[in-house]
Amino acid sequence: MNRNTRQFLDLILVLTQKDLKVRYKNSVLGYLWSVANPLAFALVFYFAFKVIMRVDMEDYALFLIVGLFPWQWFSNSINISSTVFLSNASIIKKVSFPRNIIPLSIVLQDMIHYILSLPVIGLFLLLYQKPAQAAWLWGIPLLLAGQFMLIYGLALAVSSINLFFRDLERIVGILMMIVFYCTPILYPLDMIPARFQHWVGLNPFATAILGWRTLLLDGRLDPVAAGLTLAYGLAALGLGTWIYSRLAWKFAEVL
Amino acid sequence: MSDPVIRFESVGKRYPQYHHITAGFKPFLFRWLCRLGRTGSETFEALRAVTFEVRPGETLGIIGRNGSGKSTVLGLIAGVLRPTSGTVRVRGRVAPLLELGAGFHPELTGRENIFLNGILLGLTRAEVARKLDAIIAFSELGEFIHEPIRIYSSGMLARLGFAVISSLDPEILLVDEILAVGDMDFQKKCVDRALEFKRRGVTIIYVSHALDQVQELSDRALWLDEHTVQAWGNPAEVVDAYRRHSSPQRGPDGGRPEAPGGEAP
Numbered sequence: 001m002n003r004n005t006r007q008f009l010d011l012i013l014v015l016t017q018k019d020l021k022v023r024y025k026n027s028v029l030g031y032l033w034s035v036a037n038p039l040a041f042a043l044v045f046y047f048a049f050k051v052i053m054r055v056d057m058e059d060y061a062l063f064l065i066v067g068l069f070p071w072q073w074f075s076n077s078i079n080i081s082s083t084v085f086l087s088n089a090s091i092i093k094k095v096s097f098p099r100n101i102i103p104l105s106i107v108l109q110d111m112i113h114y115i116l117s118l119p120v121i122g123l124f125l126l127l128y129q130k131p132a133q134a135a136w137l138w139g140i141p142l143l144l145a146g147q148f149m150l151i152y153g154l155a156l157a158v159s160s161i162n163l164f165f166r167d168l169e170r171i172v173g174i175l176m177m178i179v180f181y182c183t184p185i186l187y188p189l190d191m192i193p194a195r196f197q198h199w200v201g202l203n204p205f206a207t208a209i210l211g212w213r214t215l216l217l218d219g220r221l222d223p224v225a226a227g228l229t230l231a232y233g234l235a236a237l238g239l240g241t242w243i244y245s246r247l248a249w250k251f252a253e254v255l
Numbered sequence: 256m257s258d259p260v261i262r263f264e265s266v267g268k269r270y271p272q273y274h275h276i277t278a279g280f281k282p283f284l285f286r287w288l289c290r291l292g293r294t295g296s297e298t299f300e301a302l303r304a305v306t307f308e309v310r311p312g313e314t315l316g317i318i319g320r321n322g323s324g325k326s327t328v329l330g331l332i333a334g335v336l337r338p339t340s341g342t343v344r345v346r347g348r349v350a351p352l353l354e355l356g357a358g359f360h361p362e363l364t365g366r367e368n369i370f371l372n373g374i375l376l377g378l379t380r381a382e383v384a385r386k387l388d389a390i391i392a393f394s395e396l397g398e399f400i401h402e403p404i405r406i407y408s409s410g411m412l413a414r415l416g417f418a419v420i421s422s423l424d425p426e427i428l429l430v431d432e433i434l435a436v437g438d439m440d441f442q443k444k445c446v447d448r449a450l451e452f453k454r455r456g457v458t459i460i461y462v463s464h465a466l467d468q469v470q471e472l473s474d475r476a477l478w479l480d481e482h483t484v485q486a487w488g489n490p491a492e493v494v495d496a497y498r499r500h501s502s503p504q505r506g507p508d509g510g511r512p513e514a515p516g517g518e519a520p
Contacts, residue, residue, distance in 0.1 A: 003379065010380040014371055022362045090357035094431075095376060096334040096349075252335035253270050 011097065015105035020112065035117050038068040045186055057188070059217075062128045066216050067185035067209050069121055073114040074151060074205060075176050077107045081155035082162045082169040089255040099251055100244055103155040111148055121216060133219030139226070143215065146229035147208045153236030160240075160247045163254050185209055204232035258346075259308035260427060260458050261332060266305045266341035268327050269298040301327045303483045305341070309475070311426075314459040316469035316490060318497055319479035325462045328479070329429050332460060347426030347458070350376060354431075355412050361405035365396055365415055368404055372419045386422040394418035417448050428452055430461035446472070470494045 024030035042064040049055045057063065081103040085092060088102055118140070122132070162168040183205045184192065192200060200206045211225035302324045309315050317325045330336035331343045333351050358375050359368045369390050373383040383390075391400050394414045404412060420428070430449070449472065452459060463469050469476055469490055476493035478486040485500070486493045 006381075007374070007377065007379045010374050014374045014380065018360055018363060018367075018371055021367070022360060025362055090354055091375060093330065093335060094333060094351040094353055094357065094429075097375060097377070249337055252330055 008098065008101075011101050012105060012108070015101060016108045016112070019105055019109035023109070023113075031116070034113060035120050038065070038072045038117075039120075041068050049186065059128050062124050062130075062217070063188070063213070064186065065121060065124050066213050069114060069117055070147065070209060070212050071180065071183070071185055071205075073110045073147070075180070077110045077151045077155055078158060078172060078176060081106050081159045082172050084159050085163050085251060086255070093252050093255055099248055100156055100241075103159045104152060107148065107152045107155050110151075111144065115144070125216065130217065130219070133215075135215060135219055135221050139211075139215040139221040142221065142226055143208065143211050143229060146211075146226065146233040149233030149237040150204055150208065150229065151236075153233070153238070153240035156240030157236075157243045160244045160251075163251060164247065179203070179205055182206075183209055201228060204229070204236065207232060257311050259344075260311050260346045261309040261460070262342075262344040263305050263307050263328075263331075264342045264344075266302055266331065266338045266343055267300070268302040268324070268331065268336065269300050269339045272297040272299055300482055302331075302338075302479075305479075305484055307477055307484065307487050309458055309460065311347075311458055312453075312456045313474045314453055314461070314472055316473035316476045317460065317462045317479060318464070318466065318469055318476060318494065319485075320501075323479040324482050325479055326431060328477075329431055329460065329462060332427070333429055345427065348377070348423070349427045349429060350420055350423045350425030351429040352420055352431070353416055355409055355416070356404075359404055359412070359415075362403050364402060365394070365400040365404055365407070366391070368415065369419055372416070373422065376419065376423055378423065383422075390418045390422045393421055413445070417445070421448070421452070425452075425457055427458045427460065430459065432462050432464070466494050466498065 023034065042061060045064050045068075046061050050057070050060045084102050084106060085099065091097075092099060125132075158168065158172055162172075183203055184200065189197075189200065189210060200210075207225045207228040211222055211229050214220060214222040214225065305324075305328070307315075317328060319325055327336065329351070331338055332345055333349055334345070353372075358372045360371060363371065366387070369387065370380065370383050373386075373390075374380060378386075394400070394411075394417075396411060396415065399407065399411065404415065407415070428449075446468070449459060449461075453472075461472075473490040475488060476486075476490040477484065478493050478497045480500075486496045
């Protein structure tokens, strides 16, 4: 391997490692704390919708968990990456290195975290007597790849634009909340009224979540959801890289 | 005489007035949808027609008032900024001496930060591992190397930063007013380290307000003011010209009030 590639990979590795170390350091229950968040959310929504509003849905707790974990990856990565260049201003102004590595390491770190929390989801599947499926073998890597490209592309776009238009980080916060409720995470696809149904396919987050749900709950890879997730992923990656490449050389000017 | 390692040829640098962009939504839309990635008409001139060169092994001290474009020159050498006009040519590995703690993470240990910082500055993991013992020895941190650096004093942080930089084996070292921070003892240490680099034949470009130091350490000096070169060459002459220019009415360090938005980013 040539030295530059080696150096580039090492940079990704060391930055991702840093994020992971910092995340799990200084607390005995490091890992448990970070799965606690989506689990607590699941509990709250379960209580609100199942216990109080008595939604008629089987295995609603499991349904929530399967959707909330991938969502956490989305929202953590996008929210953090909006300010990530600002918080690394001191090195960006002095050292010339590929800046896209910074959001990349954040998205990778959240992806590793999501992969590490898959056993927790597995545990709940076991509790609800859903056996492991062969389709997971190719389904999980495929959806991971699609979702990774989607999140990294958006993170790259958001982090780059936010340097020039600082209001974006506020807008992103609000948008993420809107997208959360517009994405079938708390409710199944078929509960959406027919006249809104065909809009769902336009939401890249929805296709990914639906992909995960059919894969983990029904044990099959939905080709439409998986295909759309990959397509959105490629599109987001292309867009993010384009925006980044147009703006990157000016980062040091605005910081 | 050998070829210059750094050569500025009538370099100009203008910054777009980004506060117009960050101001609100309308200008943002207007500007960015129309011409994504292009500079607008309202600009701030940081450098104009700057020409100088630095030969291998030379030490160049840059002096001038705040906001005269000194940091911009360093940014152009480091390759984080692009000139608006003219050409900047740099040959060799450039290493910037970072501000205290920049490129470090407070929660990681000194040892972990050596890897983080070293790789950030261009080494591979294997190279850092090979140099690790030497870096730790150079830093004189002893057992503290296994502690998170948030408990370090600023002197310890600086030693760690310096230790990583020395391991980079840079050909060009950029120092931005670092020597001005810290107590006398620490300043002396920094100067000693700088001299060590100098002996090793490293080209050093540094920004300083300590005129005596500039006169003492530099082979050449560059005086920037009004965004352009006022004098360049023999340090004693340049410092003298700068002193004469700024002393009579304007106080010891040329302390005219800073122009608004003066210090270039």
